[in-house]
Amino acid sequence: MFIVPSHLRKTTLLFCSALLLAACAPAAMPAPIPTNTPAPAATDMPPAPMPALPATATPPSYSDPFAYCAAMGTIDTPNARYTGDKLPDSLVQGMIKKNIVSADAPPEFQHNALWRCMNNNVWVCSFGANLPCDEKADTSSATTAAMDDFCKANPTADGIPAAVTGHDTIYEWVCKDGKAQLGKQLLTVDPQGYIAEFWYELSPQ
Numbered sequence: 208m209f210i211v212p213s214h215l216r217k218t219t220l221l222f223c224s225a226l227l228l229a230a231c232a233p234a235a236m237p238a239p240i241p242t243n244t245p246a247p248a249a250t251d252m253p254p255a256p257m258p259a260l261p262a263t264a265t266p267p268s269y270s271d272p273f274a275y276c277a278a279m280g281t282i283d284t285p286n287a288r289y290t291g292d293k294l295p296d297s298l299v300q301g302m303i304k305k306n307i308v309s310a311d312a313p314p315e316f317q318h319n320a321l322w323r324c325m326n327n328n329v330w331v332c333s334f335g336a337n338l339p340c341d342e343k344a345d346t347s348s349a350t351t352a353a354m355d356d357f358c359k360a361n362p363t364a365d366g367i368p369a370a371v372t373g374h375d376t377i378y379e380w381v382c383k384d385g386k387a388q389l390g391k392q393l394l395t396v397d398p399q400g401y402i403a404e405f406w407y408e409l410s411p412q
Contacts, residue, residue, distance in 0.1 A: 276324035354387035
C-alpha cells in the first residue's frame, strides 16, 4: 500500500476542496439581450406595378340608317352611334316610292318626318296632317275635362275632334246626352308603343 507523505497530505486536501467548490459553483448566465436595440430597417422596395387593364373597343358608328338599324335592332331615337344626316335622301326616296310623300312636295315637307329602328329595320313616319310621329299611342279609355266641355257645348255631336281628344288617342270619342263617351277602337299599337298605322317600314334602295 502506498502511503502519502505527510507534507503532501495538506496540499492534496486543498486541491480536492478546490475541485469540489468548482463543481458546485452555479453555471454562468448568458449576457442579457438589450431591449432598446432598434429593429432592422425595412428594405425600400418599389411597389409592384398594377396589371394593365384591357383596352375597351370603341363601338362602331354608322352614317347609313339601314346599316345602323341592322346593328342596333330596336331603338326609338338614333343615338350618338348614328353619324349621318337627320333624314338622309335615301329615306326620302323610300317614302316617295311608298307614296308616303309626294315627289312633287316641297323639300321641307318631304323632310318633315322621323325614323327609328324596330326589329333591325328602318321605320319612318311623316308628320303630314298633324300626325303624332314623336308621341307614343294614348291608350287611355278615360274621358278628359276637355272632352266633357266639348260635349256640354255639343250634346249630340257624333264625334269629338282630334284637336280636343289629342291626335295620339287610338279610340273614337262621341257625345251622348251632353257627356263624352268612349267609342270604338280605331287604331292599333305596335310593339314599341307607337300607332302602327302611322309608321311604315322602308327597305334599302
